[in-house]
Amino acid sequence: MRILNFIIYPLVILILISFSQTLSQTKDSLKNENPDIKPDTLKYETDEVVVTATRVQKKIIDIPYPVVRLKNTQYKYDRKVSISDVMGTVPGLLMQSRYGNHDVRISIRGFGSRSNSGIRGVRILLDGIPESEPDGQTRIEAIDFNSLGSIEVVKGNSSSLYTNAPGGVVNFISDINFPSTFLVNYNEIGDFGLRRNGVKVGIRTDNLGFVASYTYHNYQGYRDHSEDYWHIFNSFLETKPGEYSNLQTMFYFADGLIRLPGSLKKEEYEMNPRAAAKNETDFDYRRISKKGRLGLRYTTAFGETFNNELEVTSYGTIKYFERAQRDYRIFNRYGLGGSARWVNKSIFFGLDNEFSFGGDLFYQTGPIETYKNIGGQRSDNLDALTDETIGNVGIFFQNSTGLIKNILSLLITGRYDKVVFDQKNQINQYQNDVRRFVDFTPKAALNFKLTPYIAIYTSYGLSFDSPAGNELDNYLFLLRPGDPNKLLNPDLKAQKSKNFEIGIKGNLISESYFFRNIVFELTFFNSIIENEIVPFEVYTSVFYRNSAKTKRRGLEAGFDAEIIPGLNLKTAYTYSGFEYDKYLLESIKQDSLGNIYFPLTDFSGNKVPSVPEHNLTASLSYTQRISDYITGFIKVTGISISEMYVDDANSDKTPAYSLLNFNLGFDMIFNQFNLIISGGMNNITDEKYVSFININSTSGRFYETGEPRNYFASLNLGYNF
Numbered sequence: 001m002r003i004l005n006f007i008i009y010p011l012v013i014l015i016l017i018s019f020s021q022t023l024s025q026t027k028d029s030l031k032n033e034n035p036d037i038k039p040d041t042l043k044y045e046t047d048e049v050v051v052t053a054t055r056v057q058k059k060i061i062d063i064p065y066p067v068v069r070l071k072n073t074q075y076k077y078d079r080k081v082s083i084s085d086v087m088g089t090v091p092g093l094l095m096q097s098r099y100g101n102h103d104v105r106i107s108i109r110g111f112g113s114r115s116n117s118g119i120r121g122v123r124i125l126l127d128g129i130p131e132s133e134p135d136g137q138t139r140i141e142a143i144d145f146n147s148l149g150s151i152e153v154v155k156g157n158s159s160s161l162y163t164n165a166p167g168g169v170v171n172f173i174s175d176i177n178f179p180s181t182f183l184v185n186y187n188e189i190g191d192f193g194l195r196r197n198g199v200k201v202g203i204r205t206d207n208l209g210f211v212a213s214y215t216y217h218n219y220q221g222y223r224d225h226s227e228d229y230w231h232i233f234n235s236f237l238e239t240k241p242g243e244y245s246n247l248q249t250m251f252y253f254a255d256g257l258i259r260l261p262g263s264l265k266k267e268e269y270e271m272n273p274r275a276a277a278k279n280e281t282d283f284d285y286r287r288i289s290k291k292g293r294l295g296l297r298y299t300t301a302f303g304e305t306f307n308n309e310l311e312v313t314s315y316g317t318i319k320y321f322e323r324a325q326r327d328y329r330i331f332n333r334y335g336l337g338g339s340a341r342w343v344n345k346s347i348f349f350g351l352d353n354e355f356s357f358g359g360d361l362f363y364q365t366g367p368i369e370t371y372k373n374i375g376g377q378r379s380d381n382l383d384a385l386t387d388e389t390i391g392n393v394g395i396f397f398q399n400s401t402g403l404i405k406n407i408l409s410l411l412i413t414g415r416y417d418k419v420v421f422d423q424k425n426q427i428n429q430y431q432n433d434v435r436r437f438v439d440f441t442p443k444a445a446l447n448f449k450l451t452p453y454i455a456i457y458t459s460y461g462l463s464f465d466s467p468a469g470n471e472l473d474n475y476l477f478l479l480r481p482g483d484p485n486k487l488l489n490p491d492l493k494a495q496k497s498k499n500f501e502i503g504i505k506g507n508l509i510s511e512s513y514f515f516r517n518i519v520f521e522l523t524f525f526n527s528i529i530e531n532e533i534v535p536f537e538v539y540t541s542v543f544y545r546n547s548a549k550t551k552r553r554g555l556e557a558g559f560d561a562e563i564i565p566g567l568n569l570k571t572a573y574t575y576s577g578f579e580y581d582k583y584l585l586e587s588i589k590q591d592s593l594g595n596i597y598f599p600l601t602d603f604s605g606n607k608v609p610s611v612p613e614h615n616l617t618a619s620l621s622y623t624q625r626i627s628d629y630i631t632g633f634i635k636v637t638g639i640s641i642s643e644m645y646v647d648d649a650n651s652d653k654t655p656a657y658s659l660l661n662f663n664l665g666f667d668m669i670f671n672q673f674n675l676i677i678s679g680g681m682n683n684i685t686d687e688k689y690v691s692f693i694n695i696n697s698t699s700g701r702f703y704e705t706g707e708p709r710n711y712f713a714s715l716n717l718g719y720n721f
Contacts, residue, residue: 021561046453046519047509052125052152052171054398054411055161055344056309056356064411064445064457066092066503066523066556070151072175077633077665077678079712080145080387081194082217088639089617090656091521091572092155092556096610098692098704099226099261105610105692108155109525110168110552110578111465113610114535114544114695121465123165126172127236127250129295129315130337131156134362134390136164137468141289142254146186146198147234149175149214155556157499159463160413163360163392166463166497173491174250176209178202181721184674190712191228193220209238221709223261225276225285230256245300250315253292260285263694263701266652273688273705279326284376288322307345316336317364328371328378335364346515352402359395367426369374385426386487392419407449411459413443419466423487433487437466454506465495467533471544493531502524503556519560529551529582534648534695547648548582550608563647571618577610583648606650606699610693614642630668633678637661646693646702654703659690663712672720679713 046061050709053067060067068090075086083104084095094113096105107113111121119138124131132138150173158165181203188196198215212235220227237249262277262285277612279285295315302308317335322328341358365461370384396415403410418438425431443461472488503523510516511697535542555575562568583603621635639659646652663680691706 035713046455050152051128052169053154054400054413055341055358055396056354056398058400061407061449061453061455061506062447064220064409064447064455064499066155066458066505067393068153068558069156070153072149075145076667076676077635077680078678079156079190079714080188080196080300081190081217081712083140083143086145087151087153087169088637089558089572089619090153090155091558091569092523092574092617093153093572094095094556094574094611096692097706098265099209099221099223099228099258102563103573106170107611109527109554110576110608110611113608115328116556120468121164121167123162123169124172124303125169126252126293127174127248127295128171129250129293129313129364130163130360131172132366133162133372133468134163134322134337134392134634135421135466135468136333137470138352139289139467141230141256142232142234142252142291142293143172144198144213144215144232144234146200146215147174147211149173149177151204156459156501157440157443157461157463157497157527159417159465160415160461161396161398162415163362163417164465165393166465166495166499173233174211175200175202176211176238177237178204178209178211180204182718183721184716184718186714186716188712188714191710192222193218194712195219209236211236217256221259221261222272222710223276223705224283225259226261228256228258230254232256244302244306245298248293248295248299249252250297251293253290255290257289258287259645260287261704263692263697264703264705265700266703269690269703269705272707273703277701282375283326283373284324286322288320288325290320291318293317309343310341311342311343311358311498312338316657316667319366324373324376325379326373328373330369330371330378331366333364333366335362337362338351344503346620348401354398354400356398357396359393361391361393363389363391363513365389382427387424387426388469389422390420392417394418402414404429409447411447412444413445413461414440416440417464417466421472421488425487431487435488435490437464439464439494439496451506453509454504456502456504458500458502459501461496463497463499465497465533466542467492467494471533471535473543489544491546492544495529495531495533495546497527497529499525499527512563515561517562519558521556521558523556525552525554525556536698545585547580547603548584549580550583551579553577566623568621568623569618570621573617574615576611576613576615578611580604580606580608580648601649603650606648607645609645609647609650609695611617612642612644612656614640616640626666629670630666632664632666634664635662635680641689644690644693647696654690654693657706659687659689659706660684674718674720676716676718677714679711681709681711682707683707685709 002406048060048069049057050069051057053063079085084097092108094107106119106122108122124138152171154169156168158169162169186198200213202211217230232254233676234252239247241247260280260423262280297313315337319333321331339360343356345354368386368388371378381450394415394417398413400411421435423433441462441464445459448456474489501523505521508518531546532550534547535544538569557573560570580603602676617639619635620636623633626632642656643653661682665678668675686709689706690703692704694702
């Protein structure tokens with residue numbers, strides 16, 4: 001971790017020096033109120049208006065917790081295969097790629113690190129509509145980075161506003177805010193058979209905006225048995241029925257396949273890290289998905305001064321999912337959902353006050369068919385047929401009061417959630433089961449603005465995270481006699497936590513040639529987790545259990561500075577001190593004769609697996625206007641990740657690693673044509689490293705290798721009408 005000494009410490013010194021100088025300059029300018037001084041000529045990140053963080057429109061500087069907004073212009077020269085390609089410099093965000101494609105584990109402050117497939121603990125939205133299932137499980141096959149205009153990331157406990165969001169919220173937002181009609185063809189190629197081709201069209205009139213995109217993705221993968229392909233279509237239509245109203249229609253369809261190479265034992269990883277596990281190839285482990293969604297949203301303002309806002313959203317989903325593992329399952333799911341919120345802005349006892357109230361509903365049902373997997377093909381005989389229904393309903397309130405106008409504000413939020421799982425065995429009518437998880441999660445936060453562009457914030461709140469449907473699989477059937485009517489694990493409890501944070505964020509503004517604009521954030525957080533949901537493995541199948549109590553303390557630091565005009569330095573650093581405070585459980589062991597036994601094991605004091613203590617990303621980029629028509633761009637990015645434990649017993653840990661990436665591009669405008677050519681190389685030093693850990697594998701299959709050295713190149717041709 002020597003890279004930390006060379007990057008973090010100088011950055012801290014620079015922040016302190018710049019802060020002291022800029023704060024005095026800002027105070028002087030505010031005192032003088034000279035009309036010739038125009039501080040708003042620069043574009044400040046904290047002036048950005050976002051909706052995800054508070055479910056109402058607020059500037060980032062006015063939100064009392066850390067929020068990041070990424071625009072598509074920030075990654076237009078980057079590779080766009082997985083979420084880690086476009087979101088790598090967000091402090092506190094850890095992304096662990098399994099095969100270099102869609103199956104990426106997203107973790108914020110440790111929430112989400114338990115997921116061995118998909119995303120858990122972080123709420124994923126697409127245009128404000130849950131991409132997450134009603135139980136919180138998420139796969140992001142429908143997210144097409146070419147169709148996006150921005151990405152909003154809320155870090156930390158968001159359970160007081162969203163279901164199953166103890167780690168935060170990520171909202172992917174379609175590119176609807178464009179000025180004029182356009183057409184773009186984009187193409188990308190790369191190592192390991194990467195090919196992405198697509199088209200995007202936008203139509204703009206006075207009262208209508210429409211954008212649609214289609215992408216074909218094909219990737220052979222850098223490991224054996226790891227290819228995937230996808231067809232993804234996204235569209236967004238926005239009209240204005242009245243002066244103060246807005247109607248949006250959102251539709252997507254995704255169809256594709258991912259083959260799964262599986263995790264390796266340490267000796268297998270050392271011998272050939274790109275190999276696939278034997279079971280995965282013998283049974284042709286794979287996932288086939290077809291999913292579609294149609295959403296409608298209506299927003300209007302009313303009242304004498306239009307100080308009331310009403311928003312109503314409804315959506316329907318259809319999903320077909322095949323999962324070939326040791327068994328062969330086919331899922332058909334049909335979902336209906338909706339949300340509504342009312343916002344009122346008024347003066348309350350002489351103070352600016354904003355109150356909002358709303359609710360969410362998501363209901364999903366459908367059959368699950370189970371067959372035997374015979375060499376990768378499903379058998380003819382149906383082994384099990386289960387009707388699975390999952391629903392969640394939640395209501396929330398929020399009140400923001402300006403205690404001192406434009407300086408100090410108090411935000412209070414709270415949410416009541418009910419998540420219901422209902423499974424009915426259609427073959428054995430006596431084997432039915434229902435589980436309900438209910439909780440209320442309040443949160444209070446303060447925001448104190450030192451200047452219009454610098455704020456100190458703090459918050460304290462409770463969070464609630466129910467198990468996902470696959471996490472409720474009852475493993476007791478495999479081990480010892482149990483209640484034959486229990487399809488769902490009766491012992492697994494919801495995960496709850498108490499969360500505290502304090503931090504500072506803002507802009508440091510200077511008129512000097514060096515470091516004239518700095519965006520920064522620094523947040524300390526402390527969470528106490530009760531009944532943390534932890535994965536483990538039995539006979540290569542993954543199940544889940546609770547640990548008693550976990551402590552998480554950490555620090556997130558972000559720094560984005562324009563060193564000189566055109567030269568930009570951006571860093572994101574996270575320190576994570578996570579350990580099990582109380583964790584005594586009945587372990588599962590197997591002797592040499594194959595007999596199962598259950599010794600008691602104490603994991604208290606052990607480190608939480610799959611979370612690095614240090615996570616650092618730093619990029620240095622330079623943009624240069626070459627001529628009136630051509631702009632050049634070059635960027636170097638370094639990533640440093642410390643060791644990670646592989647299981648609750650801390651029996652082994654992966655080595656630390658550092659990666660170096662490089663990319664460049666040219667943006668050319670000729671009349672109404674726009675040509676963007678870019679390319680680059682990732683993992684330039686071809687470092688061998690573990691990118692994903694299969695936690696608590698009883699067979700020792702923990703290790704999945706990261707992407708070796710690879711190149712990419714892209715060409716986008718657009719026309720503006």
